[in-house]
Amino acid sequence: MASIFTKIVNGEIPCYKIAETDKFLAFLDVNPNAKGHTLCIPKNEVDKIFELDESSYIDLMNFSREVAIAIGKAIPCKRVGITVIGLEVPHAHVHLIPLNTMEDARFIQKVKFTTEEFQEIVNLIKSQL
Numbered sequence: 200m201a202s203i204f205t206k207i208v209n210g211e212i213p214c215y216k217i218a219e220t221d222k223f224l225a226f227l228d229v230n231p232n233a234k235g236h237t238l239c240i241p242k243n244e245v246d247k248i249f250e251l252d253e254s255s256y257i258d259l260m261n262f263s264r265e266v267a268i269a270i271g272k273a274i275p276c277k278r279v280g281i282t283v284i285g286l287e288v289p290h291a292h293v294h295l296i297p298l299n300t301m302e303d304a305r306f307i308q309k310v311k312f313t314t315e316e317f318q319e320i321v322n323l324i325k326s327q328l
Contacts, residue, residue, distance in 0.1 A: 202216040202290035205244045223262040235274035239263040239293040269327035
């Protein structure tokens with residue numbers, strides 16, 4: 200069965216798209232830790248990040264770096280953190296989280312945004328790509 204991320208890649212489920220290439224997709228996390236929390240995924244469904252072939256892994260990290268730089272320019276924060284956990288969705292993904300405190304990196308406090316606010320965040324980040 201296709202993961203929720205594969206359904207997003209296939210256009211079956213909408214997302215707040217930040218960036219896209221033929222191999223990767225970046226979109227806002229709809230249950231974010233902080234404003235600008237973005238997920239970067241390979242379009243090819245692979246469960247665990249270290250199951251990606253070496254070239255795809257390196258390319259995903261490079262894609263994530265480009266998105267993280269744009270997030271850092273668009274969203275006021277001390278730095279953009281990166282984490283890979285992978286327990287929630289069986290599809291490799293990188294979390295890029297704007298950080299101001301260590302608490303922002305924990306997955307226990309979430310922030311809420313309206314559809315309009317999510318779209319404003321997308322526009323801010325995309326303007327820096």
